[in-house]
Amino acid sequence: xxxxxxxxxxxxxxxxxxxxxxxxxxxxxxxxxxxxxxxxxxxxxxxxxxxxxxxxxxxxxxxxxxxxxxxxxxxxxxxxxxxxxxxxxxxxxxxxxxxxxxxxxxxxxxxxxxxxxxxxxxxxxxxxxxxxxxxxxxxxxxxxxxxxxxxxxxxxxxxxxxxxxxxxxxxxxxxxxxxxxxxxxxxxxxxxxxxxxxxxxxxxxxxxxxxxxxxxxxxxxxx
Amino acid sequence: xxxxxxxxxxxxxxxxxxxxxxxxxxxxxxxxxxxxxxxxxxxxxxxxxxxxxxxxxxxxxxxxxxxxxxxxxxxxxxxxxxxxxxxxxxxxxxxxxxxxxxxxxxxxxxxxxxxxxxxxxxxxxxxxxxxxxxxxxxxxxxxxxxxxxxxxxxxxxxxxxxxxxxxxxxxxxxxxxxxxxxxxxxxxxxxxxxxxxxxxxxxxxxxxxxxxxxxxxxxxxxxxxxxxxxxxxxxxx
Numbered sequence: 001x002x003x004x005x006x007x008x009x010x011x012x013x014x015x016x017x018x019x020x021x022x023x024x025x026x027x028x029x030x031x032x033x034x035x036x037x038x039x040x041x042x043x044x045x046x047x048x049x050x051x052x053x054x055x056x057x058x059x060x061x062x063x064x065x066x067x068x069x070x071x072x073x074x075x076x077x078x079x080x081x082x083x084x085x086x087x088x089x090x091x092x093x094x095x096x097x098x099x100x101x102x103x104x105x106x107x108x109x110x111x112x113x114x115x116x117x118x119x120x121x122x123x124x125x126x127x128x129x130x131x132x133x134x135x136x137x138x139x140x141x142x143x144x145x146x147x148x149x150x151x152x153x154x155x156x157x158x159x160x161x162x163x164x165x166x167x168x169x170x171x172x173x174x175x176x177x178x179x180x181x182x183x184x185x186x187x188x189x190x191x192x193x194x195x196x197x198x199x200x201x202x203x204x205x206x207x208x209x210x211x212x213x214x215x216x217x218x219x220x221x222x223x
Numbered sequence: 224x225x226x227x228x229x230x231x232x233x234x235x236x237x238x239x240x241x242x243x244x245x246x247x248x249x250x251x252x253x254x255x256x257x258x259x260x261x262x263x264x265x266x267x268x269x270x271x272x273x274x275x276x277x278x279x280x281x282x283x284x285x286x287x288x289x290x291x292x293x294x295x296x297x298x299x300x301x302x303x304x305x306x307x308x309x310x311x312x313x314x315x316x317x318x319x320x321x322x323x324x325x326x327x328x329x330x331x332x333x334x335x336x337x338x339x340x341x342x343x344x345x346x347x348x349x350x351x352x353x354x355x356x357x358x359x360x361x362x363x364x365x366x367x368x369x370x371x372x373x374x375x376x377x378x379x380x381x382x383x384x385x386x387x388x389x390x391x392x393x394x395x396x397x398x399x400x401x402x403x404x405x406x407x408x409x410x411x412x413x414x415x416x417x418x419x420x421x422x423x424x425x426x427x428x429x430x431x432x433x434x435x436x437x438x439x440x441x442x443x444x445x446x447x448x449x450x451x452x453x454x455x456x457x458x459x460x
Contacts, residue, residue, distance in 0.1 A: 045270065082304055086237075086263075086270020088297030091304040094273075129300055186296060 010109030011160045015216050016070035017061055020077055022212035024054035030208055037201040041188035045087045046201040053085040053093070069108055074101035074118075088186060089202065092126050092139065099125030112154035112163040119147045119167055119210075130185060137181035137188060137195060139202035145174040146210055161217035168207070168214035175203040230335040230344045231257040231283025234328050235276055235302050236294040239263035241324075245292075249328045252396035252419075253336035258328070259283040271301040273308075280305060280317055288316035288341035290348060292328045316341060320348035326420055327351045333396055333419045337403040351420045378443050379436035382454040389428035394457040395419060401452055407442035409449055411435055416449060 027034070027050045034047030057080045064072060074097045082094030103121035104110050110118065123143040132138040149170035153163045176199070183195035186202070232249065236242035242262025249258050259279035264270040276291075283289045293299045302319050309317065318341060320327050327348035334347035386394060390411075402409050402416035409416040412425055412434055427433060435450045437443075 043269075049270070082273045084265075086265075086268060086272060088300050090273065091297070091300035094304060129303065 010111050011070065011115070011164075011217055012109040013064075013068055013070055013073065016073035017064075018216035018219065019213045020054070020057055020061060020073060022216050023209050024051075024058055026208045026212050027051050027054050027205065030204075034201050034205055037199055037204060040198045041183065041191055041195045042201060043087070043187050046089060046205065049085045049087045049089050050093075050205050053081040053090065056080050056084045069104075069106065070110060071101040071105045071107065074098075074104075088130070089205070092130055092202070095125040095129040096122035096143075110160060112150075112158055112160045115160050115163045115167070116147070116150045116154045119143070119150050123147050132185040135181060136185040137178050137183040137200045137203075138185050139200070139206045141178045141181070141200065142171040142174040142203035142206035142210075145170040145177075146206075161214070164210070164214040164217045168210040171203075171207040171210040175199060175207040178203045227255065227338065228285055228287045229256050229338060230287055230331075230341055231259065231285060231289045232328060232332050232335060232344075233259050233261055233276070233279045233283050233289055233291045233302075234324065235271055235279075235291060235298045236260070236262040236324065237269050237271055237298060238294075239267060241294065245325055245328050248325070248392075249332035251393060252329060253332035256332050256335045257283045257285060258332055271298045273301055273305055276302055276305040277308065280309070280313075284313065284316070288318070288344075290331045290335070290341070290344050291317065291319045292322060292324050292331065292348060293319065294324045318342075318345045320345050322348040322351055329392075330420050333399055337400055339403075347419075350418070376440050377436060377438050378440075378446050379434055380446055380450040381432055381434050382450050384427055384429055384431050384433060384453065386456040387429055389431060390422060390425060390433075390453075392423065394453075395422045397457060398422060398449060398452060402445070402449055405442070405445035405448070407437050407439040407445050409435060409437045409442060409445045411449075411453075 031047040031051040034050060035044055038044045038046035057077050060076055060080060078094045078097035078101060081090050081097065100118045100122035103117040104114050107114060126143060127140060130138065132140045134140060134144050146167040150163045150167040153166045178200035179198065180196055182193055183189045183191065188195040234242045234245045239262035242260035246258045246260045259282045261275040261279035265272045265274055280289050291302050293302055299319060306314055306317055320331060330351035331344050331348035334344040390398065396419060399417055399419045399422060411422055414421045414425055433453060435446050437446050
């Protein structure tokens with residue numbers, strides 16, 4: 001599937017809702033895995049918190065008024081995560097979705113450039129909130145490669161769905177790359193050198209969420 | 224207004240019990256300050272709650288400002304997020320102190336009790352983390368009885384602590400509160416009498432001799448008042 005095949009297909013409210021549903025599904029599916037990762041270098045609540053937060057969003061999707069935009073969906077996710085997730089993930093992902101929502105506010109459908117804006121604003125929100133930098137062994141290490149890959153793809157003429165696909169792949173690779181790192185931010189930083197050799201759970205949940213976004217987008221274009 | 228327009232304090236902890244305990248401890252020294260706990264998640268698990276923090280800030284704010292103390296990293300993230308959602312005029316009078324939870328909450332509460340403004344309460348919290356590095360005992364001769372006026376203008380009195388617990392939390396807080404009512408700088412064994420944590424760090428116990436002093440010529444009243452309080456036994460006789 002080249003740029004010509006899908007370049008004109010934007011991502012609309014159906015995609016956004018599907019992203020959240022797939023996100024909730026994948027986080028439920030990987031709940032125990034994320035708990036285990038977090039138990040190794042953190043406090044063990046990440047899988048539980050992310051699952052709880054996204055499950056809380058699901059019933060609210062049905063109440064979205066007609067004419068809602070993708071930004072409205074992301075804002076709903078943001079406020080729900082902030083008020084239901086008790087760990088660091090609530091404020092961090094809440095801020096990410098809030099800033100991402102603001103970046104595409106009012107758009108009924110977003111193109112590849114919109115995907116880049118959304119991802120970049122989300123990443124910047126996380127950095128501003130958590131004050132982590134690349135290489136600190138946090139979710140930023142999944143977000144930043146995703147933003148960079150998305151921008152390169154969009155500049156090269158990729159469709160919105162293709163842009164999300166390369167972003168998701170880059171996030172997954174970024175999560176893998178956290179394994180040897182020594183944590184400098186978050187609860188894992190208390191472990192110092194002992195945090196090396198473990199995957200960062202926040203980077204992994206980011207990889208799962210962007211994978212869900214990409215899967216929802218490719219589902220939309222192929223349907 | 225029961226709180227006299229004092230700065231309010233919010234204690235954010237991952238643990239409901241820890242937040243409640245810190246509030247209890249701080250309230251002992253600052254009974255007239257609004258000190259609100261925001262501990263645990265909405266449903267009582269370990270974590271922090273955006274809703275509880277937001278509600279606590281609202282309850283602590285008498286209109287003059289609120290200082291927020293946090294335990295671990297994500298408590299700060301939650302508090303910062305809650306601040307983002309406040310009305311702009313309220314957000315401007317809320318500060319998150321970069322301070323250890325217990326020491327910071329106690330120091331901030333005592334400063335608030337004394338009627339200090341927002342920035343001073345923040346500083347009290349943030350200076351509480353230094354461990355109160357107690358310098359050595361003061362040099363100087365033995366002056367007994369009423370305040371001595373030395374040749375350098377130094378005024379001092381030496382008293383002996385008679386209460387069973389010495390300058391522990393409550394007496395230390397009373398002494399600091401009294402010292403804070405005077406504009407002059409007064410020291411207790413060389414330590415600023417307005418710094419609760421530093422006074423407590425002296426670890427003075429029953430029977431210890433204490434020098435109350437000032438270099439301010441106008442400070443005789445302050446020295447006498449503080450020395451009278453310290454030698455009175457703080458009502459513990």
